Amino acid sequence: MKKCYLAVDIGASSGRLIASHLEDGLLKLNEIHRFKNGIVQKDNQFCWELDRLFAEIKKGIKKCRDMDLKPESIGIDTWAVDFVLLDEYDNPLTNSVAYRDSRTDGMMEEVFKSIMKERLYFETGIQFQKFNTIYQLYSIKQKNPEILEKAKSFLMIPDYFNYLLTGKKANEYTNATSTQLVNAFTKKWDHEILDQLEINKEIFQEIHTPKTVLGNLTENLIAEFGFDMKVILPATHDTGSAVISVPELEETIYISSGTWSLIGVENHFPICITKALDYNFTNEGGIDYRYRFLKNIMGLWMIQEVKRNYHDHYSFAELVDLVRQVQGFTSTVNVDDPRFLKPENMIEEIQSYCQETNQAVPYTPGEVAKCIFDSLVCSYQQAITEIEEIFERNFEKINVIGGGCQNKMLNQFIADATKKEVYAGPIEATAIGNIVSQLMALGEIEDINEARTIIKHSFEVKKFLPTPIITH
Template identity: 75%
Template sequence: MGKSSIAVDIGASSGRMIHGYVEDNKLKLKEIHRFENKIVHNGKNFCWEIDKLFNEIKNGLKKCLENGIQPESIGIDTWAVDFVLLDEDDNLLTDAIAYRDPRTDGMMEEVFQTISKEHLYKNTGIQFQKFNTIYQLYSIKKNNPEILEKAKTFLMIPDYLNFLLTGVKANEYTNATTTQLVNASTKKWDDQLLDQLGINKDMFQDIKLPKTVLGNLKQEIISEIGFDIEVILPATHDTGSAVISVPETKGSIYLSSGTWSLIGVENAFPICTNRALDYNFTNEGGIDYRYRFLKNIMGLWMIQEVKRNLEDQYSFAELVTLARQSKDFISTVNVDDERFLKPNNMIEAIQHYCSETSQEIPQTPGELAKCIFDSLVISYEAAIGQIEEIYEATFDRINVIGGGCQNELLNQLIAEKTKKDVYAGPVEATAIGNIVAQLIALGEFKNINEARSFIKDSFDVKKYTSLIEER
């Protein structure tokens, strides 16, 4: 076995630490540690339990030692847009407030009074979502200006976890682009936008690229876990890591399927045209300065919430089976309707939408699941049509990656609706992409192309057509 790495992949509901290494010309994975992640309410805001997440990372590293695993490096990826602010003594000024918190309600429209929507898109190429970092910061400026006055350091969630490990402050590129504050052309913080909004640009760190060796662990961490390890930046935005794992990018649309659905193509340059703006596509940063031209769609968050509302009586697999049995149910919703972002009860939100639109109201778990899957597929089909219109080209295949690629019903529905071949896999796309970036930095792979070739040969991919399923 050659050099090996640990991917810390933290999503909206759980985190995992995966050991990745090359053996017998295959990339192999082994789960070391798994832990819960959730949004909690602190009496004022919906927040992430950042201290617990950091402790779980240390627990996972201790398990490496217990299992006789001595990896060369570790890399952390999480969701996008969320951050913390530190004072001059590096103490937290804010909790790690979650993007689903309502503090950004109305903030996007207020920003447009200072910076036009067109100018903001032309500069950053980032789609408009009310929870983008720019609107979170504007909310602080408006409602808690004293916090911004004290802030000396801006770190996104994985940046902060890296800082706790190493003592090194840096903003990683792929995640930084999701803030809607990085210039798409210069690939640096857009000082003009920050000045226009009256946000202190000095608190932002130098932007570092994936594959950057950030440093070694602080001595106090080494003493606690029992060994040292290099911290290497992957694409710290989980979708940025996931897209690295797409086995075939030529002529292919990718769909990263998880809590969110990210559908798009990999591109060598940003597309900041009026049509891309009208369709609300984003140009997020990728590895090697590639761009992820994509649309953010609500995703499997809806079925996760339905499962929770049903008090977890059913597994996801059982909900898929029940949806198959409800094949005659045809009501659908607009999955990007704001009411589905964080409703008090997802089932009631779906039922109210169907009632308001004079459709049959889903009552059973199977009908609810079928409604969600059909609605997602309609949204995917529309996004694919918009991509093909912008590119003036037809794409032959869709690569579905991430945990959602295990949903065979959804894959089949996508193939039937789009009349395109769907290739599902790899499942652990984000962890794989995270590990690959580290292994390139360590010299185990020459570049992203060689790594993708290994990925293609190492993991199962299942093909779906509009008529049949193939292995």
């Protein structure tokens, strides 16, 4: 059987298991299994199907055996902020409610009654978003306090899957920071915040960093799969893994482009200052206690929803082609307006926004899609301006990573708007970052610098230059 390392990368719309190995100093990837993910309605709430997702993870692991692959290790990453509460018997107390659910409406303002907004930011360094874990937990405390009273363990989504694999409970650092409950300086759960909100701090697990070998599979799973392997913590927050894959970060702003757009820089200390608070930037944990100083912007979720609203009549590539045919349409929306988080109909919400702001209303699929792409670029441009103001320097390059980097038109729009060089790739950035974390844990790769050198030589990165302005 051929030795490999497994990355489980689950995003808001799909999941995949990717096997990888080193060959002649290069990283090779092989997609083993791909499956759909999405929010479903249960008991009048929007929820994730965790049982089904774990079944898909197991299905992918079994495919390795059928393909004569022997995984040495496995690492799991997912989206952030969402979690599972377990009772004294280690059973989930509730459905796994998704961050797009409305239960957090108004909760941020309720928390501010107990903790000043400024204090919360200066201690955690985390961007204010109404769906952060802190507001989800506070919603449970306000509406269903009996659930928190019964809770014995708090696990974020990848923590929960790791528990199902190993029987061991741990909170991983990069994902834990997204809760807005970890102190940016001590890098531990902030007990003062938890005490002030009267949330039981005993339910939280010890925080472990990426590259931690959590353990081996349970005996039942070894019997089911026919082999054992190590379960290793990558940066379990998918963006944390994705940023590891940016080949060069010295003069570069990155955009991790997927359902969300995460735009920022890598830093070695948190920037918890008033200007960062005013601009609503976050200091999420990264590998080796680096910080991802970034802004979380609505991403390709909007175009995903538009595609769904058109009953999948158009592919993403066809929508891009329709945009190219649009002439003279320039309306834009504020992509971070909460109305776009989970509207009944994204197309109608965009049209209403344009009408309310006295702009031309997009009616054709091409106009709707162009409105989204132009609006995303506007938000990117604004975030870049704010980053350069805070750092008091100009960044020469932008590196777009993740699935969204395949959109050549959007890459060119970004280059033209920012007047910067745009580099696109690697595409499977999150899985790659996940894999190299495992390789570093096992001593196959020495450190993050060697990892990024290997990534740079292993995967194609395309370059986009600003279109020259022709003057007569």
